Amino acid sequence: MRITIFGTGYVGLVTGTCLAEVGNDVICVDVDAAKVARLNDGEIPIFEPGLDELVRDNRAAGRLHFTTAAEPAIAHGQMVFIAVGTPPDEDGSADLSHVLTVARSIGQHITRYTVVVNKSTVPVGTADRVRAAISAELLIRGLDVPFDVVSNPEFLKEGDAVKDCLRPDRIILGADSARAIEAIKALYAPFNRNHERLVLMDVRSAELTKYAANAMLATKISFMNEMANIAEHVGADIELVRIGIGSDPRIGYSFIYPGAGYGGSCFPKDVQALERTARAHGYNARVLSAVEAVNVDQKDKLFVLIERHFGGDLAGKTIALWGLAFKPNTDDMREAPSRRLLEQLWAAGAKVRAYDPEARHEAARLYGEHAGLLLCEHPHDALEHADALVIVTEWKEFWSPDFERIKATLKSPVIFDGRNIYEPRTVEAAGIAYYGIGRGRSLLPAHAAARNV
Ligand SMILES: NC(=O)C1=CN([C@@H]2O[C@H](COP(=O)(O)OP(=O)(O)OC[C@H]3O[C@@H](n4cnc5c(N)ncnc54)[C@H](O)[C@@H]3O)[C@@H](O)[C@H]2O)C=CC1
Numbered sequence: 001m002r003i004t005i006f007g008t009g010y011v012g013l014v015t016g017t018c019l020a021e022v023g024n025d026v027i028c029v030d031v032d033a034a035k036v037a038r039l040n041d042g043e044i045p046i047f048e049p050g051l052d053e054l055v056r057d058n059r060a061a062g063r064l065h066f067t068t069a070a071e072p073a074i075a076h077g078q079m080v081f082i083a084v085g086t087p088p089d090e091d092g093s094a095d096l097s098h099v100l101t102v103a104r105s106i107g108q109h110i111t112r113y114t115v116v117v118n119k120s121t122v123p124v125g126t127a128d129r130v131r132a133a134i135s136a137e138l139l140i141r142g143l144d145v146p147f148d149v150v151s152n153p154e155f156l157k158e159g160d161a162v163k164d165c166l167r168p169d170r171i172i173l174g175a176d177s178a179r180a181i182e183a184i185k186a187l188y189a190p191f192n193r194n195h196e197r198l199v200l201m202d203v204r205s206a207e208l209t210k211y212a213a214n215a216m217l218a219t220k221i222s223f224m225n226e227m228a229n230i231a232e233h234v235g236a237d238i239e240l241v242r243i244g245i246g247s248d249p250r251i252g253y254s255f256i257y258p259g260a261g262y263g264g265s266c267f268p269k270d271v272q273a274l275e276r277t278a279r280a281h282g283y284n285a286r287v288l289s290a291v292e293a294v295n296v297d298q299k300d301k302l303f304v305l306i307e308r309h310f311g312g313d314l315a316g317k318t319i320a321l322w323g324l325a326f327k328p329n330t331d332d333m334r335e336a337p338s339r340r341l342l343e344q345l346w347a348a349g350a351k352v353r354a355y356d357p358e359a360r361h362e363a364a365r366l367y368g369e370h371a372g373l374l375l376c377e378h379p380h381d382a383l384e385h386a387d388a389l390v391i392v393t394e395w396k397e398f399w400s401p402d403f404e405r406i407k408a409t410l411k412s413p414v415i416f417d418g419r420n421i422y423e424p425r426t427v428e429a430a431g432i433a434y435y436g437i438g439r440g441r442s443l444l445p446a447h448a449a450a451r452n453v
């Protein structure tokens with residue numbers, strides 16, 4: 001099939017590439033000319049495992065193209081995907097300006113039946129607005145070109161985006177046109193072979209499904225962070241509690257890891273946007289407000305622990321940070337907990353030496369000029385002249401460090417583990433003070449501290 005995708009970010013680029021991989025002829029359009037030029041030079045603007053190779057192979061096979069020119073791209077596509085950003089507006093609601101710009105452009109250029117597929121995360125009712133924007137442009141042109149608008153939200157995770165896209169656990173389709181449904185079913189058939197993954201519903205339900213999924217996941221995290229804070233107060237270890245509750249299949253082990261707060265380009269903005277949508281419809285979504293409030297506080301957690309450990313005086317201290325990305329396997333620092341921590345440490349007069357396997361260039365872009373930041377090429381370089389080590393992102397390479405070397409290098413050996421990746425007693429046995437999230441263990445017998453008791 002001939003496919004056009006607007007937006008070459010995490011969603012557009014990965015979706016376009018995976019659709020090309022199964023034989024479609026894909027053109028990706030972006031307004032960012034520099035990004036398109038890089039893609040046409042064979043450079044991938046984001047770090048996403050496996051993506052580089054797939055883009056290279058599909059470009060070489062002539063199935064994947066990048067352009068800034070909307071008109072020929074729209075003429076190319078039997079289906080036109082909208083995968084542009086929906087960043088938060090000033091009041092937290094979703095900014096639909098990019099989505100509606102693309103809709104107008106589609107209305108200005110379509111000449112024959114087209115299925116318009118919205119993949120961006122958008123509030124309920126957006127498909128109606130997209131349809132209206134296209135119709136208004138067709139009216140100006142004096143044309144009556146048939147088209148359908150469907151909602152096909154995306155559920156991929158950064159760091160696993162290619163895998164999630166090639167093997168989705170579900171394909172949500174909100175549509176009210178039999179013709180569009182058949183076209184989408186045919187498009188996704190290669191991803192839907194061993195069991196039915198397509199869940200068909202009306203457009204509004206599909207739009208809400210996307211927010212409900214992210215809000216549920218964010219709720220699990222904020223709930224666990226709240227439990228972690230309670231555990232700290234009562235002298236329990238949240239890691240034991242996590243394993244204890246996760247074994248109930250109704251709860252499950254996934255997405256119940258406490259930490260330094262959730263970040264990324266989606267949970268913070270989507271929880272807020274859903275809460276604003278509810279409010280705009282006269283409903284006060286109290287759970288969502290609490291999820292957001294807990295997360296805002298949780299992002300202060302590491303700073304509070306560090307400041308308390310150093311008696312409230314961080315002036316002149318040097319803090320080593322391992323991890324800058326909002327999660328492992330990405331270079332994305334949007335809403336990353338590291339950003340709040342960096343700013344708090346600088347405001348308190350501390351300097352930071354930071355290491356991240358992939359996000360160093362992004363940190364340099366954001367804070368390159370800041371005198372309080374030294375970006376290091378190796379995790380151990382970050383420890384030189386540092387007073388403390390803070391784990392902000394749980395990259396695999398941080399899981400089994402040489403604690404003796406850490407102890408020998410840090411001025412006052414202490415680890416603040418924002419992702420609970422270490423066993424406190426192992427760290428303490430190496431002569432390093434340890435702080436985790438929700439790891440109050442004062443009431444526990446020593447044998448109960450092992451992970452799997
Ligand atoms: N990042 C993620 O993991 C996921 C994101 N989403 C949703 O997908 C949407 C896109 O997200 P990302 O890919 O992360 O965004 P992004 O910010 O990485 O990329 C968006 C791209 O759209 C381009 N763009 C903006 N206006 C345009 C226009 N008029 N024509 C062509 N291109 C235009 C931008 O230049 C940018 O390259 C958002 O609604 C997001 O909430 C959904 C699931 C996962």
Ligand SMILES: O=C(O)[C@H]1O[C@H](OP(=O)(O)OP(=O)(O)OC[C@H]2O[C@@H](n3ccc(=O)[nH]c3=O)[C@H](O)[C@@H]2O)[C@H](O)[C@@H](O)[C@@H]1O
Pocket residue numbers: 121154155156157158159214217221254255256257258259260261262263264265266267326327
């Ligand atoms: O709409 C989106 O953009 C996407 O948002 C999330 O994906 P992503 O933001 O890439 O990353 P996650 O793995 O969900 O992690 C988000 C944040 O939650 C934190 N997290 C995750 C899991 C957990 O147990 N605890 C926890 O603190 C992570 O550290 C990270 O900061 C969802 O998982 C995707 O399904 C969704 O498509």
